Amino acid sequence: MVRDHVHEYRATIDWSGGAAGPVRDYRSYSREYRVAMDGKPDFRASADPHFRGDPALYNPEDMLLISLSACHMLSYLALCARANVEVRGYRDEAEGTMRMLDGALRFADVLLRPRVTVAPGTDHDKAKALHGDAHHLCFIANSVNFPVRNDPEIVEG
Incomplete structure (x- = not known):
């Protein structure tokens, strides 16, 4: 949205890793999440592999x-x-x-x-x-x- 040179952006970040189980300790929870923006394809992302993320996904x-x-x-x-x-x-x-x-x-x-x-x-x-x-x-x-x-x-x- 543009108003008087103000540009606004909205994104929804949804932690999809919960399907693998809740966050109980640092080592075991999934870092995967889904990014959604109106009118654009959703994509999956994760943490950097240095922080236990999935190396196949963007971080x-x-x-x-x-x-x-x-x-x-x-x-x-x-x-x-x-x-x-x-x-x-x-x-x-x-x-x-x-x-x-x-x-x-x-x-x-x-x-x-x-x-x-x-x-x-x-x-x-x-x-x-x-x-x-x-x-x-x-x-x-x-x-x-x-x-x-x-x-x-x-x-x-």
């Missing part, structure tokens, strides 16, 4: 990294469209690092490594510079309290 840490990468990509593509930079491919091999900081486990850093394929004859400096602008536009990166860096590569194809 909150995965989704944060995906959100940062996707937001940067979408911001970048919009800027390229406005700047007449023809993008033919985009692939990001993003990495995030969590560690203990100030007594709490938290993300310390995310590195986005977009490899952007542009049309032959494209100004590579211009295409690369738009990543800086995309970083400043990315509202997910603007919402986190750790560095989100990017190391783009521009290739023709």
Whole structure:
């Protein structure tokens, strides 16, 4: 919903792990849950395997990294469209690092490594510079309290 530049989102998180039994101790309960949003397919998720989650399911840490990468990509593509930079491919091999900081486990850093394929004859400096602008536009990166860096590569194809 959009009102005066206010964007609202709603999600329902339903702990589906209860079918495997109640929470009685840290080792035995299921970490699986279901995510639902109106008009979109539901999906199953879990905790990170380090926290006894199912490694076959997405976890909150995965989704944060995906959100940062996707937001940067979408911001970048919009800027390229406005700047007449023809993008033919985009692939990001993003990495995030969590560690203990100030007594709490938290993300310390995310590195986005977009490899952007542009049309032959494209100004590579211009295409690369738009990543800086995309970083400043990315509202997910603007919402986190750790560095989100990017190391783009521009290739023709």
